[in-house]
Amino acid sequence: MNLNVQIGSMSLPNPFIAASGTYGYGVEWEGLSTPDEFGAIVGKGIFIEPKTGNPSPRLAETSCGLINSIGLEGPGIDNFINEIVPQMKQLDVLCIANINGDSVAEYGDLARRLDSVEEIAAVEVNVSCPNLESSGMTFGINASSVSEITKIVRSSFTRTVIVKLTPNVTDIRVQAKAALDAGADALTIANTWVGMAIDVHKRTSRIGRDFGGYSGAAIKPITLKLVYEVYKEFGCTIIGSGGIYELFDCLEYFIAGARALMLGTVNFIDPMRMAALKKELAEFLENEKLSLDELIGSYGSSV
Numbered sequence: 417m418n419l420n421v422q423i424g425s426m427s428l429p430n431p432f433i434a435a436s437g438t439y440g441y442g443v444e445w446e447g448l449s450t451p452d453e454f455g456a457i458v459g460k461g462i463f464i465e466p467k468t469g470n471p472s473p474r475l476a477e478t479s480c481g482l483i484n485s486i487g488l489e490g491p492g493i494d495n496f497i498n499e500i501v502p503q504m505k506q507l508d509v510l511c512i513a514n515i516n517g518d519s520v521a522e523y524g525d526l527a528r529r530l531d532s533v534e535e536i537a538a539v540e541v542n543v544s545c546p547n548l549e550s551s552g553m554t555f556g557i558n559a560s561s562v563s564e565i566t567k568i569v570r571s572s573f574t575r576t577v578i579v580k581l582t583p584n585v586t587d588i589r590v591q592a593k594a595a596l597d598a599g600a601d602a603l604t605i606a607n608t609w610v611g612m613a614i615d616v617h618k619r620t621s622r623i624g625r626d627f628g629g630y631s632g633a634a635i636k637p638i639t640l641k642l643v644y645e646v647y648k649e650f651g652c653t654i655i656g657s658g659g660i661y662e663l664f665d666c667l668e669y670f671i672a673g674a675r676a677l678m679l680g681t682v683n684f685i686d687p688m689r690m691a692a693l694k695k696e697l698a699e700f701l702e703n704e705k706l707s708l709d710e711l712i713g714s715y716g717s718s719v
């Protein structure tokens with residue numbers, strides 16, 4: 417069964433992508449998971465400079481998901497290119513770099529640096545991190561910042577440009593249009609939702625900040641709706657990301673319009689889940705005598 421999908425100039429052997437921040441740089445999973453079976457992996461978010469991230473605790477499990485406040489801890493672009501990329505290259509999987517800036521110019525600098533690193537097949541422009549004070553999601557809720565950042569990355573990086581949107585907006589089609597008009601090849605819909613978890617004994621947050629990014633099973637229906645809205649309006653290339661655990665989650669995202677899927681929180685529960693889902697999807701399509709293309713964006717079509 418052919419599961420190949422095209423995202424910009426990048427041809428993925430299958431639509432399952434490890435989501436940024438939930439799979440390290442892939443190399444940490446040796447012996448626990450099989451990244452060579454994935455369509456691609458997205459590395460942890462990187463800035464120009466190394467970052468120490470937010471105060472701990474950084475993770476709190478809730479009944480239906482996970483709240484995180486990692487704050488994009490990372491090694492900086494020099495270490496990424498010199499130390500980490502050569503290790504990622506050994507994994508035999510397409511690598512995507514998740515880029516983050518404190519200014520528009522920083523996004524441009526990162527894209528320029530990565531353009532000469534041929535092992536990086538695509539950049540995912542993160543304008544949606546909920547765990548930073550002054551950049552991240554602040555850029556992502558402002559359509560003109562989304563446009564400016566996408567434009568500078570587009571003019572600095574010659575391969576695939578993906579823009580990762582925040583769901584924490586009134587109408588995501590506004591930010592989606594800004595990114596598409598500025599030259600994004602694809603959109604990741606979406607990053608985490610802003611949430612809160614309270615320690616009732618201490619009457620303070622269960623993570624190191626008041627709010628964090630909420631991911632996992634609970635967000636699937638609400639992120640799925642955003643994928644559908646954007647696909648219906650623009651018919652663009654979308655990577656669905658939010659609460660995918662089971663085959664039927666994947667099918668719902670494809671039917672709503674997603675062409676590929678990023679799986680995050682589920683990797684902490686079962687690092688072999690992505691490879692299993694790939695097999696289950698192939699079997700489903702074979703049994704139903706369907707191609708993946710026929711499924712994508714098929715919401716409302718008669719069966």
Ligand SMILES: Cc1cc2nc3c(=O)[nH]c(=O)nc-3n(C[C@H](O)[C@H](O)[C@H](O)COP(=O)(O)O)c2cc1C
Nearest residue numbers: 435436437461484542631632657658659679680681
């Ligand atoms: C611990 C953790 C760290 C994350 N770090 C990043 C990151 O560095 N960059 C980014 O764009 N998204 C980050 N995300 C968001 C995920 O990539 C993903 O889009 C989101 O969690 C929704 O998918 P899920 O419900 O399958 O986890 C992170 C999520 C978690 C749970």
